[in-house]
Amino acid sequence: MRKFGLVLLVLLITAVYNSMAAGVSLSYQLSPEILLPGDYADAVLVISNPSTTEDVKVNSVVIHSYSSLTVEPQGIYSIGRIPPGGSYTLSFSVKASDKGRYNLEVVVSTDNGTVTQNIQVVVDDSFPSLTVTSPVYRNEVNELEFYVSSPVELKDVRVEALFNATPGVVYLGNVNSGGAEGSFKFLPDSDTLKFRISFYNGRNYHEVKKIIKIRLLDSRNVVVNVSSPYKTLYIGDSITIPVEITNLRSDEINSITVSATSTLGTFSDPVEVAKLQSGESKTLNFKFSPSKSGEDSIRVEVEYHDEFGNRYHVTKTFPINVLDSLAVSITNLNVVREGLEVSVSGDVSNNGRSEVYNAYAVASCGSYQADYFIGNIDPSDFQSFDLPIKCNKSVLITVSWSNELGETFELHKEINLGEKVPVQVEESNMPIIISIVVAVIVFAIVGLIIYRQIRK
Numbered sequence: 001m002r003k004f005g006l007v008l009l010v011l012l013i014t015a016v017y018n019s020m021a022a023g024v025s026l027s028y029q030l031s032p033e034i035l036l037p038g039d040y041a042d043a044v045l046v047i048s049n050p051s052t053t054e055d056v057k058v059n060s061v062v063i064h065s066y067s068s069l070t071v072e073p074q075g076i077y078s079i080g081r082i083p084p085g086g087s088y089t090l091s092f093s094v095k096a097s098d099k100g101r102y103n104l105e106v107v108v109s110t111d112n113g114t115v116t117q118n119i120q121v122v123v124d125d126s127f128p129s130l131t132v133t134s135p136v137y138r139n140e141v142n143e144l145e146f147y148v149s150s151p152v153e154l155k156d157v158r159v160e161a162l163f164n165a166t167p168g169v170v171y172l173g174n175v176n177s178g179g180a181e182g183s184f185k186f187l188p189d190s191d192t193l194k195f196r197i198s199f200y201n202g203r204n205y206h207e208v209k210k211i212i213k214i215r216l217l218d219s220r221n222v223v224v225n226v227s228s229p230y231k232t233l234y235i236g237d238s239i240t241i242p243v244e245i246t247n248l249r250s251d252e253i254n255s256i257t258v259s260a261t262s263t264l265g266t267f268s269d270p271v272e273v274a275k276l277q278s279g280e281s282k283t284l285n286f287k288f289s290p291s292k293s294g295e296d297s298i299r300v301e302v303e304y305h306d307e308f309g310n311r312y313h314v315t316k317t318f319p320i321n322v323l324d325s326l327a328v329s330i331t332n333l334n335v336v337r338e339g340l341e342v343s344v345s346g347d348v349s350n351n352g353r354s355e356v357y358n359a360y361a362v363a364s365c366g367s368y369q370a371d372y373f374i375g376n377i378d379p380s381d382f383q384s385f386d387l388p389i390k391c392n393k394s395v396l397i398t399v400s401w402s403n404e405l406g407e408t409f410e411l412h413k414e415i416n417l418g419e420k421v422p423v424q425v426e427e428s429n430m431p432i433i434i435s436i437v438v439a440v441i442v443f444a445i446v447g448l449i450i451y452r453q454i455r456k
Contacts, residue, residue: 141306232321356403
């Protein structure tokens with residue numbers, strides 16, 4: 001290190017001495033500072049006369065290039081005199097062919113001697129660089145964020161996605177050593193992304209391709225949570241089943257349709273949701289009415305689209321058990337019979353979990369029929385009915401009702417008047433009245449006979 005520092009010091013003292021001996025000072029600018037292979041650099045050499053009293057005559061400027069650098073012009077002669085405190089500006093161009101670090105030697109000859117200026121030229125083929133800075137998920141519309149950096153300022157920088165993306169080209173403008181950010185939206189179909197970067201390095205136009213290997217993460221998709229609030233259900237009942245959908249994807253989903261089906265009954269209509277942002281949840285309520293008994297799985301299907309219109313599908317199932325029993329029953333039957341006149345009364349009980357609507361009771365016997373409007377019945381409640389009808393055989397009781405889905409169900413109960421059922425028979429008082437009248441008449445006749453015997 002000491003030897004290297006000593007060498008630099010000697011070179012510096014030599015350069016200063018040569019400059020003072022020649023009576024001129026040199027400075028230069030190179031633009032751009034770093035070249036790509038094939039680039040032109042514009043160089044400006046300034047020859048100054050630091051003296052305040054004497055002119056300096058400059059005879060020639062010769063530029064020596066080595067290896068793959070081409071300089072135009074290589075020499076200028078008969079420059080002439082530079083007055084005290086004045087300067088002379090010389091422009092030339094340098095073309096670089098291959099990557100590397102090169103040196104230009106500029107020799108300025110004056111009447112007082114010569115001075116040499118070394119100009120280092122750097123040729124690099126590795127810039128600009130492009131880095132993907134955001135995670136990328138499979139089967140999702142990703143917001144692909146990237147960063148473009150360069151050791152020197154680049155002008156009119158454009159980044160084109162060589163894959164299906166929106167927008168197709170991102171304009172970054174001028175990119176300095178601080179870099180610039182941009183983004184695309186795309187649906188990945190490969191772990192390799194290709195970009196084309198176009199820019200100006202100085203007055204040199206370039207288009208370079210960059211191939212970036214990315215790590216594809218598994219999508220978190222859309223999650224469906226659903227379960228029945230009851231383990232067992234009744235036929236004809238109506239329950240509410242909540243369905244929660246959560247968008248765990250990194251993108252927005254839209255045109256969402258949620259439907260539920262079962263072979264044991266009917267669900268309310270599918271529900272549509274306009275959109276769900278990333279991380280957003282929504283709970284939807286479905287009405288379900290079993291129409292037959294058994295064990296089955298309720299199937300919830302979610303169909304949705306991403307921002308590019310691609311369609312996706314998610315399915316969720318869970319078991320249900322429907323009892324072989326109706327939600328409505330007839331209880332506390334009572335029959336009052338008076339000859340052919342029969343009055344049937346009882347209660348209609350709602351054993352289900354939802355309100356019963358427009359309950360209606362009908363009694364029929366042959367061509368005779370009687371009806372009774374019961375109305376609505378709350379869950380775990382009952383309403384009574386009373387149906388008078390002419391019958392001497394059997395009475396058919398039919399109870400119909402509707403649930404919250406508008407479906408209609410019927411319950412039938414047949415009462416055989418010859419069987420042992422709660423029957424009260426109304427007997428007539430006429431025989432008793434006749435007996436009393438006969439007794440009165442008999443007593444009257446007997447009294448009349450006794451009265452006549454006394455008078456005799």
